[in-house]
Amino acid sequence: xxxxxxxxxxxxxxxxxxxxxxxxxxxxxxxxxxxxxxxxxxxxxxxxxxxxxxxxxxxxxxxxxxxxxxxxxxxxxxxxxxxxxxxxxxxxxxxxxxxxxxxxxxxxxxxxxxxxxxxxxxxxxxxxxxxxxxxxxxxxxxxxxxxxxxxxxxxxxxxxxxxxxxxxxxxxxxxxxxxxxxxxxxxxxxxxxxxxxxxxxxxxxxxxxxxxxxxx
Amino acid sequence: xxxxxxxxxxxxxxxxxxxxxxxxxxxxxxxxxxxxxxxxxxxxxxxxxxxxxxxxxxxxxxxxxxxxxxxxxxxxxxxxxxxxxxxxxxxxxxxxxxxxxxxxxxxxxxxxxxxxxxxxxxxxxxxxxxxxxxxxxxxxxxxxxxxxxxxxxxxxxxxxxxxxxxxxxxxxxxxxxxxxxxxxxxx
Numbered sequence: 134x135x136x137x138x139x140x141x142x143x144x145x146x147x148x149x150x151x152x153x154x155x156x157x158x159x160x161x162x163x164x165x166x167x168x169x170x171x172x173x174x175x176x177x178x179x180x181x182x183x184x185x186x187x188x189x190x191x192x193x194x195x196x197x198x199x200x201x202x203x204x205x206x207x208x209x210x211x212x213x214x215x216x217x218x219x220x221x222x223x224x225x226x227x228x229x230x231x232x233x234x235x236x237x238x239x240x241x242x243x244x245x246x247x248x249x250x251x252x253x254x255x256x257x258x259x260x261x262x263x264x265x266x267x268x269x270x271x272x273x274x275x276x277x278x279x280x281x282x283x284x285x286x287x288x289x290x291x292x293x294x295x296x297x298x299x300x301x302x303x304x305x306x307x308x309x310x311x312x313x314x315x316x317x318x319x320x321x322x323x324x325x326x327x328x329x330x331x332x333x334x335x336x337x338x339x340x341x342x343x344x345x346x347x348x349x
Numbered sequence: 350x351x352x353x354x355x356x357x358x359x360x361x362x363x364x365x366x367x368x369x370x371x372x373x374x375x376x377x378x379x380x381x382x383x384x385x386x387x388x389x390x391x392x393x394x395x396x397x398x399x400x401x402x403x404x405x406x407x408x409x410x411x412x413x414x415x416x417x418x419x420x421x422x423x424x425x426x427x428x429x430x431x432x433x434x435x436x437x438x439x440x441x442x443x444x445x446x447x448x449x450x451x452x453x454x455x456x457x458x459x460x461x462x463x464x465x466x467x468x469x470x471x472x473x474x475x476x477x478x479x480x481x482x483x484x485x486x487x488x489x490x491x492x493x494x495x496x497x498x499x500x501x502x503x504x505x506x507x508x509x510x511x512x513x514x515x516x517x518x519x520x521x522x523x524x525x526x527x528x529x530x531x532x533x534x535x536x
Contacts, residue, residue: 142378165382172385182385186356189363191383219382267392269399269456277453278376 134159134323135239137217137230139290140247141282142275143254143261144304145311149247150218152312153319159214162204164197171200178203198229205239213239227289242326243319244293247304247311248340251279297334303341314339356386358404361394365405373448375402402460403467406446410468413439414475418482426533428483433506433522433529440510440520450514462507472507473499485533498532505529 134157140146147163154161171179172186178200182192201220208215221227234240255275262270293299300322302314318339364384368375377398381391395401417435421428440446450457461468476499480486486493505525513520522529 165387168382168385169387186360186364186384189360189367191364191367191380192385222379265389265392267397269397271456273453273455274398277374281374281376 134214134319134326135217135234135242136215136245136319137220137241137243138245138247139221139286139293140245140304141249141254141279141286143257144247144249145308146218146247148308149245149304149312149315150216153245153315154216156316157214157216157319159216160204160208160211162201162208162215162217164201164217164219167200167204168192168197194226194229198226198233201230202233202237205233205237209237209239215239217241221289223285224288224292227292241298243300243322244290244296244298245315245319246290246293246299246301248301249304251276253305254279294336297336299336301336301338301340303339356384356390356394358394360384361391362401362404362408365395365401366408369402369405369409369449370445373445374453375405377401399456399460400467402456406460407468407471409443409446410472411475413443414472418479421483424483425485425487426530429479429485429502429533430522430526430529432479432483434526437506437510437520437522440514447514447517450511451517454515458511462511469503469507473503476503502529502532505532 134153136153138146138150140149150161150163153159168182172182173179175183178196181196181199185192185196197220201217205215217230221230231240255272258270258275259272262268262275290299290301300318302311302318304311306314318337322337361384364380365375368380368383375398377391378388381388384391386394395404414432414436417432417439420435421431423431460466463469473496477495480495480499486498505528506522509522509525510520
């Protein structure tokens with residue numbers, strides 16, 4: 134199973150990504166963690182990252198893509214599955230990532246979209262800010278982050294939809310319910326993803342599932 | 350377990366400047382990733398988002414102020430006014446600052462003008478240096494408290510510059526020039 138996560142801040146991407154990876158026994162490729170590890174271990178890619186940082190630059194997308202590509206190669210050796218978290222953040226990255234996946238025959242089977250209302254995300258992010266004593270993570274700042282996320286991510290979600298690999302779940306519910314819904318959907322899809330070509334698939338929207346079973 | 354990477358305050362601010370110039374804001378999570386550090390590490394180094402924004406905005410302002418100081422052609426009161434005028438003219442091309450003021454007005458005003466804040470205190474200190482550079486006030490008023498004078502001057506200039514930036518109009522100091530001159534020449 135090859136899954137990439139698309140989710141706003143506060144939707145539980147890290148938690149669900151780790152759960153999916155553990156359930157399917159595939160690597161959890163978190164781009165932020167990988168970047169830091171490469172730099173800390175002074176790998177060839179880590180040195181390239183450090184050179185950019187030493188010049189006062191931010192890590193460019195192509196270096197992050199190189200890091201993801203390296204992780205894909207390792208994942209392929211381990212059986213070919215992965216959960217990707219932290220990329221893509223915009224349409225340019227999404228297309229570049231697709232090319233990397235195609236070159237390795239490792240494109241995602243599922244783009245898992247964790248959907249949640251802004252009000253709930255704001256509540257969660259404000260709670261996290263309070264826990265971490267981040268007084269300046271105010272509602273206005275969070276609203277702006279979410280607005281930017283919606284602007285940039287909407288085209289990505291639409292694109293995965295047209296490719297037939299989009300699975301949307303309701304991330305408003307408690308973490309264990311969301312996890313159960315994700316794992317059930319992915320398990321149901323597992324035997325099919327290798328057999329049905331992308332163009333013959335249809336996106337799956339599970340956001341109404343809770344209501345259908347009488348949950349609020 | 351993820352290895353921990355350290356980063357200097359200077360490197361974090363430098364990264365913040367790059368990010369701000371591109372996005373007219375700072376998303377701490379995204380900046381942390383782009384600097385290959387964790388969110389917690391970045392916060393530990395910069396203190397808070399607003400402190401980081403303050404340092405970033407000060408560095409950008411100081412860059413423009415330094416250019417204005419280098420381009421000065423007069424001394425005395427005219428020299429002080431000339432530097433402020435050149436600085437204001439340079440703000441026309443400050444698209445990042447304009448975008449930030451347009452989208453995060455309250456945060457921007459707090460970061461830019463809060464007494465005791467990073468930006469305000471450094472602008473006041475720079476203004477005092479400008480007074481000394483140009484020899485203003487002239488001899489008869491030399492006993493004046495330069496710290497207070499700089500603080501008053503900056504407040505008056507800021508008032509008009511920020512109003513014009515927020516209003517999206519051409520940024521200049523015309524409305525307060527006479528008042529600024531009067532402040533610098535008053536006995």
